[in-house]
Amino acid sequence: MRIVDIREKTFPIASAIRNAYIDFSTMTCSLVAVVTDVVRDGRRVVGYGFNSNGRYSPGALLHDRFLPRLRDAAPETLITDDGNNLDPFKIWRTLMTNEKPGGHGERSVAVGVVDMAVWDAVAKIEGKPLWRLLADRYRGGEADDRVFVYAAGGYYYPGKDDEKLKDEMRSYRDRGYRVVKMKIGGAPLPEDLRRIEAVLSVVGDGANLAVDVNGRFDLETAIAYAKALEPYGLFWYEEIGDPLDFGLQAAMAQVYKHPMATGENLFSMQDARNLIRHGGMRPDRDWLQFDCALSYGLVEYLRTLAMLKDHGWSWRRCVPHGGHQLSLNIAAGLGLGGNESYPDLFKPFGGFADGYAVEDSWVRLPDTPGIGFEAKADVLTVMRELAE
Numbered sequence: 078m079r080i081v082d083i084r085e086k087t088f089p090i091a092s093a094i095r096n097a098y099i100d101f102s103t104m105t106c107s108l109v110a111v112v113t114d115v116v117r118d119g120r121r122v123v124g125y126g127f128n129s130n131g132r133y134s135p136g137a138l139l140h141d142r143f144l145p146r147l148r149d150a151a152p153e154t155l156i157t158d159d160g161n162n163l164d165p166f167k168i169w170r171t172l173m174t175n176e177k178p179g180g181h182g183e184r185s186v187a188v189g190v191v192d193m194a195v196w197d198a199v200a201k202i203e204g205k206p207l208w209r210l211l212a213d214r215y216r217g218g219e220a221d222d223r224v225f226v227y228a229a230g231g232y233y234y235p236g237k238d239d240e241k242l243k244d245e246m247r248s249y250r251d252r253g254y255r256v257v258k259m260k261i262g263g264a265p266l267p268e269d270l271r272r273i274e275a276v277l278s279v280v281g282d283g284a285n286l287a288v289d290v291n292g293r294f295d296l297e298t299a300i301a302y303a304k305a306l307e308p309y310g311l312f313w314y315e316e317i318g319d320p321l322d323f324g325l326q327a328a329m330a331q332v333y334k335h336p337m338a339t340g341e342n343l344f345s346m347q348d349a350r351n352l353i354r355h356g357g358m359r360p361d362r363d364w365l366q367f368d369c370a371l372s373y374g375l376v377e378y379l380r381t382l383a384m385l386k387d388h389g390w391s392w393r394r395c396v397p398h399g400g401h402q403l404s405l406n407i408a409a410g411l412g413l414g415g416n417e418s419y420p421d422l423f424k425p426f427g428g429f430a431d432g433y434a435v436e437d438s439w440v441r442l443p444d445t446p447g448i449g450f451e452a453k454a455d456v457l458t459v460m461r462e463l464a465e
């Protein structure tokens with residue numbers, strides 16, 4: 078078997094939302110199709126991948142550097158020894174030819190998009206959902222039959238008052254999410270506390286609400302917020318300072334006793350390892366949000382999981398950023414703690430299979446071969462337009 082074509086297209090996923098650091102007025106997303114010569118159920122197997130929000134489309138990097146490496150490689154160097162399937166690890170090595178270590182930048186997004194498409198194709202060729210393939214390969218066949226998900230939203234938005242924020246959260250609760258997340262740090266502390274209390278009037282207990290700073294605070298502001306947030310007993314306090322400021326993160330562990338979360342902007346196993354070594358993260362309560370779609374894909378995420386195991390961390394502490402189905406498959410297949418969900422944002426790329434309702438913040442996965450895009454009509458439409 079071989080790869081016969083690789084296509085990429087950049088799509089806008091712009092919206093008027095704003096977090097404490099950026100707005101999404103020009104946000105884009107890259108969709109990649111890896112077309113193979115394998116036929117299953119009368120169709121040519123095509124694997125699809127895309128990057129999650131927060132980083133722009135890596136289309137230029139893909140066209141300049143990464144896709145030519147795959148096109149120029151001898152086809153037999155990209156497949157398994159028995160010749161029956163693509164080998165995600167060999168493809169990863171080819172993509173990363175002549176790339177120095179460190180300084181990961183956004184090439185990790187480009188490699189992540191291709192890696193997602195490769196795993197989708199690999200599972201389709203094996204005729205299995207990816208969560209099943211991962212459970213069979215790495216967990217002795219054991220898979221979780223449902224995954225914890227929380228609804229992310231609560232952005233700043235022109236003209237959005239507390240009533241609109243409450244309506245948004247009520248609609249997530251009506252759609253089966255127990256836990257919701259909102260943005261903070263983009264307004265003065267008293268205003269954010271008023272917004273938090275508005276949301277708590279809808280979701281009740283603080284254990285049903287996570288807050289996300291998107292890396293905005295210096296230590297002094299982080300501590301002022303920590304003191305104000307402490308009484309609410311929130312689900313988590315996320316990405317409080319700069320993602321690479323492990324000293325700030327470690328200092329916060331001394332002053333904030335409730336759970337914290339971070340990691341969505343760490344793009345390699347080595348960066349994740351530095352967080353674990355130097356960030357003071359507490360394996361009994363804190364959460365790790367590394368997102369494979371932004372950070373060299375599942376091949377690299379497996380290295381990150383191995384690193385966590387070596388450091389005595391349970392994979393149940395991982396709840397990836399991004400709200401995409403690749404992380405949902407990894408969560409079910411490898412036994413993570415859950416996955417993010419954006420019920421209303423970043424369409425059609427975010428979101429899970431049609432017709433699988435969320436209940437009390439748990440969702441089930443379809444049996445569709447691959448990542449499950451064939452079970453989600455809106456994303457499948459744009460995918461098939463690209464390559465089928």
Ligand SMILES: O=C([O-])CC(=O)C(=O)O
Pocket residue numbers: 096130131229289291341398399417
């Ligand atoms: O607003 C964003 O960039 C998304 C984000 O942090 C999250 O989903 O946790």
Ligand SMILES: [Mg+2]
Pocket residue numbers: 289291315316341398
């Ligand atoms: Mg975040």
